[in-house]
Amino acid sequence: MAVVQVTVDTFQQEVLEAEQVVLVDFWADWCGPCKMLGPIVDQIADQHTDVKVCKVNIDQNASLAIDYRVMNIPNLIVFKNGEQVDQLIGVHSKDDIEAVLAAHK
Numbered sequence: 001m002a003v004v005q006v007t008v009d010t011f012q013q014e015v016l017e018a019e020q021v022v023l024v025d026f027w028a029d030w031c032g033p034c035k036m037l038g039p040i041v042d043q044i045a046d047q048h049t050d051v052k053v054c055k056v057n058i059d060q061n062a063s064l065a066i067d068y069r070v071m072n073i074p075n076l077i078v079f080k081n082g083e084q085v086d087q088l089i090g091v092h093s094k095d096d097i098e099a100v101l102a103a104h105k
Helices: 011-016 034-047 062-067 093-100
Strands: 019-028 051-057 075-080 083-089
Touching: 011 019, 011 051, 019 062, 019 093, 034 051, 034 093, 075 093, 083 093
Parallel strands: 019 051
Antiparallel strands: 019 075, 075 083
């Protein structure tokens, strides 16, 4: 499944109303660690059809970053049934991210 670019206008539908577990990558163009994590997030989206993977550019959607208290990026937040259930801050390995996702399926 491809990564879904999410905005303030689409967050409710794409993330909070999703029927499956959702991994949301809060990132920015200028963030070096975000660029390192990007390919890992893309791999997870391609390899895990049971998880919806979304990206939120915090520069273009600052209110979402504020709502979810995103103080540092990259910041991965896992949602299930419209609720935040886990969070990974900083660059993490694919195995670490998959372990967190597996815990919430």
